[in-house]
Amino acid sequence: xxxxxxxxxxxxxxxxxxxxxxxxxxxxxxxxxxxxxxxxxxxxxxxxxxxxxxxxxxxxxxxxxxxxxxxxxxxxxxxxxxxxxxxxxxxxxxxxxxxxxxxxxxxxxxxxxxxxxxxxxxxxxxxxxxxxxxxxxxxxxxxxxxxxxxxxxxxxxxxxxxxxxxxxxxxxxxxxxxxxxxxxxxxxxxxxxxxxxxxxxxxxxxxxxxxxxxxxxxxxxxxxxxxxxxxxxxxxxxxxxxxxxxxxxxxxxxxxxxxxxxxxxxxxxxxxxxxxxxxxxxxxxxxxxxxxxxxxxxxxxxxxxxxxxxxxxxxxxxxxxxxxxxxxxxxxxxxxxxxxxxxxxxxxxxxxxxxxxxxxxxxxxxxxxxxxxxxxxxxxxxxxxxxxxxxxxxxxxxxxxxxxxxxxxxxxxxxxxxxxxxxxxxxxxxxxxxxxxxxxxxxxxxxxxxxxxxxxxxxxxxxxxxxxxxxxxxxx
Numbered sequence: 001x002x003x004x005x006x007x008x009x010x011x012x013x014x015x016x017x018x019x020x021x022x023x024x025x026x027x028x029x030x031x032x033x034x035x036x037x038x039x040x041x042x043x044x045x046x047x048x049x050x051x052x053x054x055x056x057x058x059x060x061x062x063x064x065x066x067x068x069x070x071x072x073x074x075x076x077x078x079x080x081x082x083x084x085x086x087x088x089x090x091x092x093x094x095x096x097x098x099x100x101x102x103x104x105x106x107x108x109x110x111x112x113x114x115x116x117x118x119x120x121x122x123x124x125x126x127x128x129x130x131x132x133x134x135x136x137x138x139x140x141x142x143x144x145x146x147x148x149x150x151x152x153x154x155x156x157x158x159x160x161x162x163x164x165x166x167x168x169x170x171x172x173x174x175x176x177x178x179x180x181x182x183x184x185x186x187x188x189x190x191x192x193x194x195x196x197x198x199x200x201x202x203x204x205x206x207x208x209x210x211x212x213x214x215x216x217x218x219x220x221x222x223x224x225x226x227x228x229x230x231x232x233x234x235x236x237x238x239x240x241x242x243x244x245x246x247x248x249x250x251x252x253x254x255x256x257x258x259x260x261x262x263x264x265x266x267x268x269x270x271x272x273x274x275x276x277x278x279x280x281x282x283x284x285x286x287x288x289x290x291x292x293x294x295x296x297x298x299x300x301x302x303x304x305x306x307x308x309x310x311x312x313x314x315x316x317x318x319x320x321x322x323x324x325x326x327x328x329x330x331x332x333x334x335x336x337x338x339x340x341x342x343x344x345x346x347x348x349x350x351x352x353x354x355x356x357x358x359x360x361x362x363x364x365x366x367x368x369x370x371x372x373x374x375x376x377x378x379x380x381x382x383x384x385x386x387x388x389x390x391x392x393x394x395x396x397x398x399x400x401x402x403x404x405x406x407x408x409x410x411x412x413x414x415x416x417x418x419x420x421x422x423x424x425x426x427x428x429x430x431x432x433x434x435x436x437x438x439x440x441x442x443x444x445x446x447x448x449x450x451x452x453x454x455x456x457x458x459x460x461x462x463x464x465x466x467x468x469x470x471x472x473x474x475x476x
Contacts (some may be wrong), residue, residue: 280341
């Protein structure tokens with residue numbers, strides 16, 4: 001008799017599979033207010049690993065961390081017209097505090113361009129103060145009508161970078177550097193997601209920006225998910241807040257600015273990009289636990305060997321967790337580790353102690369990503385596992401690229417692009433064949449131009465650069 005599946009099959013009901021996996025892998029659950037979420041410890045451990053990887057890259061790019069208020073005077077939001085228009089439908093506004101009506105309502109931070117510019121206007125006086133490179137790790141609130149855990153919630157966690165520069169060229173190049181050296185590098189080399197870097201169309205770019213650079217990931221059902229953005233803000237916010245500097249020539253000039261951010265949506269992307277019918281599959285470079293060393297039974301010699309092997313693997317640089325919950329059936333624990341996507345499981349039982357005693361016994365090595373199971377001598381495990389984990393990392397990235405290549409089609413008409421998107425794929429179509437009217441037509445068929453890319457896959461220098469292609473898909 002076949003065992004009942006733990007999760008709804010991805011091929012039959014992808015949204016249900018996603019929700020069940022987020023729940024059963026103990027990543028998150030719905031909060032008490034509609035659209036909010038509780039991130040559980042295992043889900044937060046993933047976010048912490050993401051924070052660490054991104055934060056190191058952000059600091060390598062010269063930015064420093066700071067913190068700015070959650071509550072923003074409503075008047076700040078109205079100073080930049082496109083910005084307030086873009087965010088008005090999503091704002092949460094505080095009108096009372098301490099039992100009294102506030103003299104001025106306060107907006108709960110949807111993003112921090114306005115409140116940070118109020119500080120930048122004070123901090124920047126001279127060209128010697130530039131470039132000013134600031135990053136913030138925080139929460140934001142954008143009232144969401146159709147929430148889904150990690151992907152779209154009314155409150156989410158993120159980092160947001162904000163910078164001021166002396167020239168347009170410096171700001172443009174820094175936005176591109178963040179896009180390339182922080183986001184693309186992290187998502188490809190740590191998350192193992194073969195993202196597409198591109199340029200947003202004028203219709204899709206950030207409210208108040210001159211240009212938005214994006215990274216789009218393909219999910220397991222062929223849709224698109226925006227993973228991070230980097231914006232060239234020009235001088236719009238500088239003019240609105242009077243952020244000026246005294247140049248070397250003695251002139252008062254407005255600064256040129258950027259902003260950029262990535263969110264807890266990356267956790268959802270990880271699930272959707274790499275998960276299978278048995279649960280998560282975590283890239284080893286990200287995984288909080290790279291190897292679970294599991295006691296099959298509760299015999300003291302077994303438990304002692306489990307602890308010994310765990311220590312050997314830690315000494316080899318592997319992130320290890322010991323599973324000695326022998327009062328819980330082994331089969332249930334094995335399913336739990338599969339759901340949580342731990343790359344390697346090392347199972348040790350009484351029979352393993354009896355095999356190859358001259359080499360310290362054996363263990364059963366279970367590889368989540370390769371789907372393999374084999375006996376391995378204990379004494380070779382510390383030298384073996386680091387290489388296998390790197391192999392698994394490369395496998396996930398390769399599979400991500402193969403999925404995208406397999407489900408991306410070159411088309412010539414808007415109708416063909418919409419059909420490809422409806423069938424669960426991405427379409428590449430010349431941007432010249434789309435334009436703003438074509439975007440309207442695609443929107444009517446639930447598809448969007450996710451980004452503009454050059455024919456060779458690079459980011460085009462302008463919206464109308466020769467040979468620019470539009471990447472069309474349905475999106476989460």
